[in-house]
Amino acid sequence: MTIRPGRIAVHIALILYTVLALGPIFLILINAFKTRRAIFADPLGLPNGQTWTTIGFDRVFANSDFGLYFFNSLTVTVVSLVLIVLIGAMAAWALTEYRFRGNTLLSLYLAIGIMVPIRLGSVSILRMMVELNLVNTLTALILVYVAQGLPLAILILGEFIQQIPKDLRDAARCDGVSEYRIFFSIILPLISPAIATVAVFTMVPVWNDLWFPLILAPGDGKQTITLGVQQFIGQYVTDWNAVLASLTLAIAPVLVLYLLFSRYLVRGLTAGAVK
Amino acid sequence: MTDLTAPSVQAADAVPARSRFPLHIAVFLAPALAIYTLFSIYPLIDTIRLSLYAGDETGVRSFVGLQNFYTLLTDPNWSVQFWNAFRNNLIFFAIHMVVQNGIGLGLAMLLSLPRLTGGSVYRTLIFLPTMLSVVIIGFIWQLMLNPLWGIAPSLLKMVGLGGFFGPWLGQESTALLTVSLISVWQFVGIPMMLIYAALLNIPDDLLDAATVDGAGPFSVFWFVRLPLILPTLGVVSILTFVANFNAFDLIYAIKGALAGPNFSTDILGTFFYRTFFGFQLQVGSPTMGAAVATAMLVIILIGVLIYLFGVQRRLQRHTF
Numbered sequence: 001m002t003i004r005p006g007r008i009a010v011h012i013a014l015i016l017y018t019v020l021a022l023g024p025i026f027l028i029l030i031n032a033f034k035t036r037r038a039i040f041a042d043p044l045g046l047p048n049g050q051t052w053t054t055i056g057f058d059r060v061f062a063n064s065d066f067g068l069y070f071f072n073s074l075t076v077t078v079v080s081l082v083l084i085v086l087i088g089a090m091a092a093w094a095l096t097e098y099r100f101r102g103n104t105l106l107s108l109y110l111a112i113g114i115m116v117p118i119r120l121g122s123v124s125i126l127r128m129m130v131e132l133n134l135v136n137t138l139t140a141l142i143l144v145y146v147a148q149g150l151p152l153a154i155l156i157l158g159e160f161i162q163q164i165p166k167d168l169r170d171a172a173r174c175d176g177v178s179e180y181r182i183f184f185s186i187i188l189p190l191i192s193p194a195i196a197t198v199a200v201f202t203m204v205p206v207w208n209d210l211w212f213p214l215i216l217a218p219g220d221g222k223q224t225i226t227l228g229v230q231q232f233i234g235q236y237v238t239d240w241n242a243v244l245a246s247l248t249l250a251i252a253p254v255l256v257l258y259l260l261f262s263r264y265l266v267r268g269l270t271a272g273a274v275k
Numbered sequence: 276m277t278d279l280t281a282p283s284v285q286a287a288d289a290v291p292a293r294s295r296f297p298l299h300i301a302v303f304l305a306p307a308l309a310i311y312t313l314f315s316i317y318p319l320i321d322t323i324r325l326s327l328y329a330g331d332e333t334g335v336r337s338f339v340g341l342q343n344f345y346t347l348l349t350d351p352n353w354s355v356q357f358w359n360a361f362r363n364n365l366i367f368f369a370i371h372m373v374v375q376n377g378i379g380l381g382l383a384m385l386l387s388l389p390r391l392t393g394g395s396v397y398r399t400l401i402f403l404p405t406m407l408s409v410v411i412i413g414f415i416w417q418l419m420l421n422p423l424w425g426i427a428p429s430l431l432k433m434v435g436l437g438g439f440f441g442p443w444l445g446q447e448s449t450a451l452l453t454v455s456l457i458s459v460w461q462f463v464g465i466p467m468m469l470i471y472a473a474l475l476n477i478p479d480d481l482l483d484a485a486t487v488d489g490a491g492p493f494s495v496f497w498f499v500r501l502p503l504i505l506p507t508l509g510v511v512s513i514l515t516f517v518a519n520f521n522a523f524d525l526i527y528a529i530k531g532a533l534a535g536p537n538f539s540t541d542i543l544g545t546f547f548y549r550t551f552f553g554f555q556l557q558v559g560s561p562t563m564g565a566a567v568a569t570a571m572l573v574i575i576l577i578g579v580l581i582y583l584f585g586v587q588r589r590l591q592r593h594t595f
Contacts, residue, residue, distance in 0.1 A: 091307035117521040121318030147314035208408035210524040
């Protein structure tokens, strides 16, 4: 293949934009491991033997419950995702497999949640959670996130279930297998590839959300990592080492997971699930 | 075996329901419908109901009809802030439509060039900021633009624009634009991915045919590819609209609930938060908060309806 000048221009443009997209994140990561003096004297330099320090991280761990916040976020995200996939797949299966009266109406009803942000119901959600005694619990967050994630998950999983060959379930039905068994033993294992797509659309917004942790679980050690970082930085705003370290701690897990699974995430996005 | 004890209603249920609703369908649907209805639809309806009430100091609520909305739109104590937030939100949205979706379209065009080396690497890396929390992005850019740290001014000096730098996040005239561009920077990956996927779906023969007929790259883009991806551009626009008119996190992380300086970055999301929870001396009001939320709901619904009945229906003619 010959190298055309047009192609080089394309690569230069893409590289420049990639640098713009990653530069700020990269700068935060490298400066988190530098002394305060080096942060200001040479912000663009990599940490070296003289400037290397982890004092920011020590301060973050000494002054906040980062491990706990991380665990809270993990619990909320994983439990929400499992419930969304399981409950969403059950509903998607019922809506795509069986023809019954009200099917279309129910699908439309569930589709409302795709376009209307549940956030706008926050006044009532908070009132309900107060009445149910669920304020400052992870349960409150999980319930809201499951309700928020279900509509899109049902749409995506429904499209996926439709592509599963019909012979499989018909053969099972001829053998007298119950509908429950067909779903749990045949369909559920087959939809695992769709979970990556559902995860892009449900897990990431849940992990990153600030709004619901802020109004439903802002204290009592139930903060999620996003809210924890927000509160921590609000307090230690002048301590550059600690601020940079806390940002790095919040970025790192997402970064690692993203680079590990980006293939599936990007595939899910470009598969046209929201077309 | 447990599965045999389950009601053995079988293939017959795939045909239209008879008099009794099949139990297993209800069992499959119940959990999703229950959680969705209780924690999504009911709160939305209850919020609309609450917006028609007013509460006094003792917490007793009384029905006031549309009084809250009248107050919101005409009482200077409320309307000035409401219209300010609405106008800022429109600007916020306009910047996203032009800059975010424009850059997204441009990147998608470049990435969809045939036989581009490293395309998936670019896609993965450019999409990365989208995965991070808006709050984290907000803090990152606050540091980047901090005159004290001086990264932004020294980088600008490197490209000869040193005199151009200012405390952009702190000035009333530039704060909204700066915050909008930070959000654009983070979310450019979404239009890029969606448009990229749409471009890939265009059959090659169509482009080849146009080229054989003598169309240059520009004509191919303008007359062949662009019309074919219009439905996707419609989806991107409505997604941008809903996300923008529901935004909150970024402004709150960078500027706090007061959306300073002097409310110049205030959008409906932050205005809703302040109304609901109160700020400084003003006491939060659930009923006025519900009224603001209902107003936002109406705005979003109008946008969605315009899209569904105006844009989408017209665009569908172009699809295959």
